[in-house]
Amino acid sequence: MGKRWRRIYTTNYDDAVEFFEKDSGSGSRRLSFSIDDDRPRKFPSNTVVHLHGYIHACDKKNVLSQLVLDHRSYAEQAALESPWWDQFERDVQGAEWIFFVGYNLNDFTVAKYLTKDPRISQKTRFILRDPVNDYLLDRLEGYGSVDTISTDGFAEACANAETRDPISDFHQLNAFRLIDPYKDNKAVARPTPVEIETFLTRGNYNFQSLSSTYPKAEFALPRGSKMTEAVEALSVSKTLLLHSRTANGKSIFADMLSLELSADGKSCVRYTSHSDIPPSEIEFLSQVNDLVVFFRTYDDVVAVSDEVAQLRENATFIVEINTGTDQVRRSEVHSFLPSPIGRLDLNPLERQDRQDFGELLSRSGIPSEGLDLSGTGRTELRDHLVDLLNSPYIKKRLSNAIRPILADQEAMKIIATACVMRAFSIHVGTDFIRAITGGDPYDILLKNEVAALEFGALSPDALALHSAVFSEYFLNEYVGSRGIVSVIYRLAIEAAKRKKNGAHLSSQRSREARKALGALLQYGKVSSLLGRAAPDTQKSITDLYEKLRDNIIINNEPLFWLQYSIFMQDIGNYGMARNHLETAYLRAEATEGFLTYQLDTNYLKLILQAPAGEDGFPGDTEILFDLIDKVHDMLSAPDHRVHAIRVLEDMRVFCANNGAELTDGERQRLSIKCLGIVGTLEALDVGIKTEFQTDRSKTAVEEAVALLAALG
Missing domain, CATH: 3.40.50 (Rossmann fold)
Incomplete structure (x- = not known):
């Protein structure tokens, strides 16, 4: 134990490692973590992680969750779903050697921790005491090599191990x-x-x-x-x-x-x-x-x-x-x-x-x-x-190539899930797919390996689909709207759960969950994948958002209500769009650190695009002027400029639809604000003007001023 390890993971709740350090008088104390602890953003090497709870973190309130004492509690513990699990998998991938010191059949099976991927099994060694019965050897076969040197022999081997030379190639x-x-x-x-x-x-x-x-x-x-x-x-x-x-x-x-x-x-x-x-x-x-x-x-x-x-x-x-x-x-x-x-x-x-x-x-x-x-x-x-x-020649060839997958219900579930993730640019591990489908992607797809390889690379720890375009084609051609919505729903629920259990917000697991949930909720991506022209698209999206609304984590997301509002606006229900947007603002107020830039730009867009005479629009003109000021300020903000520039293109639409309803003072005030926006757009760097095509917005705002002037 005196060596510097990349990481020490233990499935015991005791403090054997920590006790050794204290007893040996080495003076060096490793940091210890339990899976109930928040995972630090910078995770130092040579630390100890207790995957099944830690005795020093145990008290009367959490004794049942902390101490894993029998086979039932091992089976029910949450290590696989904890924010620490992705760190464990990364350590396994990056380690030079992996040692299991002792192995108990009452513990999780090795398959829960490792795979038979040669990249892992070739560097995995099980330190056991001689003799080892045939049943145990059979259980361990393929996961690594067995060394019958017991803990004493392992300790001696570690003590005599030489530090590797610096990398030179x-x-x-x-x-x-x-x-x-x-x-x-x-x-x-x-x-x-x-x-x-x-x-x-x-x-x-x-x-x-x-x-x-x-x-x-x-x-x-x-x-x-x-x-x-x-x-x-x-x-x-x-x-x-x-x-x-x-x-x-x-x-x-x-x-x-x-x-x-x-x-x-x-x-x-x-x-x-x-x-x-x-x-x-x-x-x-x-x-x-x-x-x-x-x-x-x-x-x-x-x-x-x-x-x-x-x-x-x-x-x-x-x-x-x-x-x-x-x-x-x-x-x-x-x-x-x-x-x-x-x-x-x-x-x-x-x-x-x-x-x-x-x-x-x-x-x-x-x-x-x-x-x-x-x-x-x-x-x-x-x-x-x-x-x-979509050309007839390619469609026929693709249908023949993937026919075995189409005939396998389990494989279809795996592939459909992976295709949605690829279409939404969601990059997570196979554990995400496993949680959604309830099956192991590698084992299921291996039965139709040739057909599965048409979609992407297949290994025990990864399913990497090559093409987002092919994924979208497959979903629309063979899965259909109902199937796509079902997959999106299950993925969103899993992402919401991981977001809640993500511990440190900057951890990779938390970032991946937040990004995945944001993508899955986004109306533009959902409607694009389902196909705007499909006859049942509107009902499918309505069903999706209504089902997601029942999840408390998603319901508390301001951006969920924003996307629901955008959908309502797109189908012409402006009153419901405003209601959902107001709910988004309420959720934003309850979310620490939430910035309302996206809400502000979409609220302004909602007001500017509403048809003349639409109930409640434009409503309080002070809200309109306040939103225009906020969006004007965004033109100078690098992270929010793109949304501001696009929404300003609708200024002309608003003046054409509602200019006559404004008072002379309101028209004059709106003209002054529009001229200020024109000045800001003209002052932007040439590169920014080109990248964001600001001339379109500038022309629309200038035309809005002309319309207001013509009204009096």
Whole structure:
């Protein structure tokens, strides 16, 4: 026990580890935690975590929950659902060795803690006393190796263990992966038509196919114009944000950029999501010149910001981020990432990109009939991928490929859940899916492994779907509105439960739950997934929100009532929309630290868009003027500017519908406020004007002033 461990987990409620330290007189005292404690944001190494309660945290009030004394209480305890569980899983992934000292069949089965994934089992060892009966050996088979050296032998082995030499090679890293285009140092065959088709339709590709063809358009679109922009931005930036909406090619472009930079002599590494970073890896990377660190998501940056802060001096960061996230969290982005920060918009496709897409289809034998590659109304990669999936040729091939999944009810439940999560950009572990479906994704999908692999990568501890577009296609084609709503509901309830039990608000588990719940409640995403034109969409969304309203955690969420209000407004029920928005304000008042920016912009939008003569609108004009002032102030706020700019486009609508109902004084006052807004929009930085297309809002506000002037 005298060694510095990454972490010591115990399923005993006693203080054996702590007692040893005191008895040995070592002078060093490890921090001890029980699963009932709040998990600290920065979790130091060498600590002790009592997964089944801790005797020193026990009193008369919590004795039954703290002490796990028999098989029944082991089965009922909440370790698997606690905020500590994701930390345990991250420690298991990142540890060099995992030791189980002693094993009791009355404890949870090993399967609750580990998997038979070779990446885990090959570094897992069970320290037992000889002899070990055959039944126990059979239970442990596949989970690791058995060492019959007892605790005395283990203690001696630990005492004689040598400290590992410092990391000296990229391939010794665990939390980062070297991006090496020459990994196998051998020629790679050109991608086959089948590989190209599965990449375009299911998002399934391998890095070697990309590296062997780039910069030719033989596998992926090279996007030469954007690549030039990226290289130029990196010449003056410490951080480059690659932003786009979902399914517009951020990840593929990031991989191509890594090839470009590697060819230029840079050392490119990618952070492995959900991995804890050992200090030894940061120490090694901090000595590397021309280092470029890639992150698949902005959430990954937030999770490890403290650790990677030490790399700010010698490294450049390249981060994939959703366009909307970048626009509403800009101040936070600047606090987590080194400046200067460059941004590359990957949403629009250039003319050459569309030509390359058509040639790629032709090369792989996919008919392009019915696909509009002209760029008229189809300006993003996502648009073309949606068209491709809905083409008769591809639909037939997909139906044949996934037929075994369609015939398996359990597999359909797993895949439908994973597809909704992928469509909503929810990044959580398989334990989330397990909690929703009641089954183990790996075991269930393994029965139809070939068909399951059409959707994504499958392993004992991960189900990573490749394509959001394919996920949405599958849901609409084979699951339908009722099934989609059912999955969204169950996911939202689980996210709400995890949010409540998330302990420390900045923990990864809590962040993931809050982000998942926010996405699942969002009317725009829900309606887009269900299909606005579907005949039963309105009823499906109404049923969803009404069922969610019964959950006390969700009912207390201001943003739930905001999204319900937006839905009511969209279907023309302005009175109910206002009622729900007022409920959102009440919930906001009861929520510590809640900022009402989104409520304010939507309340103003509600007033501005209401038809003339709508009962209760515009109502108290003081409310209107107060909201206009608040939204005007947001134009100078980086995190809220996007919502303010868009809502101002409706100022013209309000003046046309309701201008005549205002008094002369109110029209004059509104004109002055509008002119002030025009002045603020004109004074914005040129880059901001371009990014947010402020001219549309400025024109609408100027036209509103003209309408008011014409009325008198």
